[in-house]
Amino acid sequence: VTDVRVEAGGRDHGYSVRIESGLRRRLGEVVSAVAPARRWAVIADDTVAGLHGEDALGALARAQVDATLLTFAAGEASKSRKEWTRLTDELLARGFNRDCGVIALGGGVTGDLAGFVAATFMRGIPVVQVPTTLLAMIDASVGGKTGVNAPAGKNLVGAFHAPVVVVVDPEYTQTLPRAIRAQGLAEAIKHGVIRDASYLDGLEDETDSLLSGDVASTQRVVRRSIEIKASVVSADERESGVRKILNFGHTLGHGVEAASEYAIPHGHAVSIGMVAEARMGESLGVTEAGTANHVRRVVEQFGLPTDASSVLDPSRVAAAIRSDKKGEQGVPHWVPVAKIGTAGALDGRLTLPLSEADALRALFGGGEPTRPA
Ligand SMILES: NC(=O)c1ccc[n+]([C@@H]2O[C@H](COP(=O)([O-])OP(=O)(O)OC[C@H]3O[C@@H](n4cnc5c(N)ncnc54)[C@H](O)[C@@H]3O)[C@@H](O)[C@H]2O)c1
Ligand SMILES: [Zn+2]
Numbered sequence: 001v002t003d004v005r006v007e008a009g010g011r012d013h014g015y016s017v018r019i020e021s022g023l024r025r026r027l028g029e030v031v032s033a034v035a036p037a038r039r040w041a042v043i044a045d046d047t048v049a050g051l052h053g054e055d056a057l058g059a060l061a062r063a064q065v066d067a068t069l070l071t072f073a074a075g076e077a078s079k080s081r082k083e084w085t086r087l088t089d090e091l092l093a094r095g096f097n098r099d100c101g102v103i104a105l106g107g108g109v110t111g112d113l114a115g116f117v118a119a120t121f122m123r124g125i126p127v128v129q130v131p132t133t134l135l136a137m138i139d140a141s142v143g144g145k146t147g148v149n150a151p152a153g154k155n156l157v158g159a160f161h162a163p164v165v166v167v168v169d170p171e172y173t174q175t176l177p178r179a180i181r182a183q184g185l186a187e188a189i190k191h192g193v194i195r196d197a198s199y200l201d202g203l204e205d206e207t208d209s210l211l212s213g214d215v216a217s218t219q220r221v222v223r224r225s226i227e228i229k230a231s232v233v234s235a236d237e238r239e240s241g242v243r244k245i246l247n248f249g250h251t252l253g254h255g256v257e258a259a260s261e262y263a264i265p266h267g268h269a270v271s272i273g274m275v276a277e278a279r280m281g282e283s284l285g286v287t288e289a290g291t292a293n294h295v296r297r298v299v300e301q302f303g304l305p306t307d308a309s310s311v312l313d314p315s316r317v318a319a320a321i322r323s324d325k326k327g328e329q330g331v332p333h334w335v336p337v338a339k340i341g342t343a344g345a346l347d348g349r350l351t352l353p354l355s356e357a358d359a360l361r362a363l364f365g366g367g368e369p370t371r372p373a
Pocket of ligand 2: 139187250266270
């Protein structure tokens, strides 16, 4: 087992991310070791419940862990207050109390939704994250962010609620469709671009085995990406400073995602966003020349999109960027990279205020930047 420690700030505890092929079969042991004698609700979407629900319940039963499976409809639309209410009421109806816990078995939607149920149930009960998508393994399950979407935007209602343990079994990715694997790998590419140039080279070398779900390559990538995410998160639990670098590609990416009304999946939007933000950095002189082409080459190699212009209307993207609630003092910010492997502008600034005109130029092409770097 590889054990990656995550240090948490504030009132939260630190926790381990345990990574091992086949670890799902020892879920019961792992769970009872960190939080003994609890009754657990395993929350999964219906797809994951169908593929892996029985197995998980079996692994829990073998360790005498009392567990009940609760499901919801797969998809981002379930990451809602409505579904949070329904699941919470279901726990109450089944007599769950503060001595219980939640096991979030699934992708990032499940991790965020079930994590938020756990964060708020009786003012907070333990949650075990068991990610089953690559995206959830390398990104969503680590860091303690939970929440649901609101009509005004994604992830606008939520809480920090660190898991008691994260159980990562890379073999779960074997049942993933190739396209969803690729979407998760967009975040691995991001980790390389912001923190580790040689990791990015490795991703380029192993593209085919990663896309086809080779367990050894997947395990290596999952481990390295989790190390990168955990080190950034441990340095900064509440996203005040360095944690922001994880948003590389995401300011423009979220604009693209929102403008498409979430028809463009997150991993695709981030791919487009990373290429555009690298391009924007180069044209503003805060990113080393050639970076955008390098990012584009890797993203393309994974069959991920690099361009929004054929599918999106620039004015809708502009409107989506303008309504982004996550700015600083009301101004949207973005994260430049100085070069491959190093987040932050060439002059060291971690974030820069976003000019809408620059953003649209980077995404859709056209003239020179309107302002100096
Ligand atoms: N909390 C965070 O820090 C954080 C970080 C990144 C993303 N997120 C959130 O994560 C969500 C996206 O995550 P996602 O891409 O995992 O989405 P998801 O949970 O919807 O999973 C994608 C699809 O894969 C299916 N699936 C999951 N595991 C499977 C498996 N092993 N085999 C076959 N099918 C499987 C699911 O049923 C679903 O249809 C977004 O809501 C995003 O906001 C959160
Ligand atoms: Zn992301």
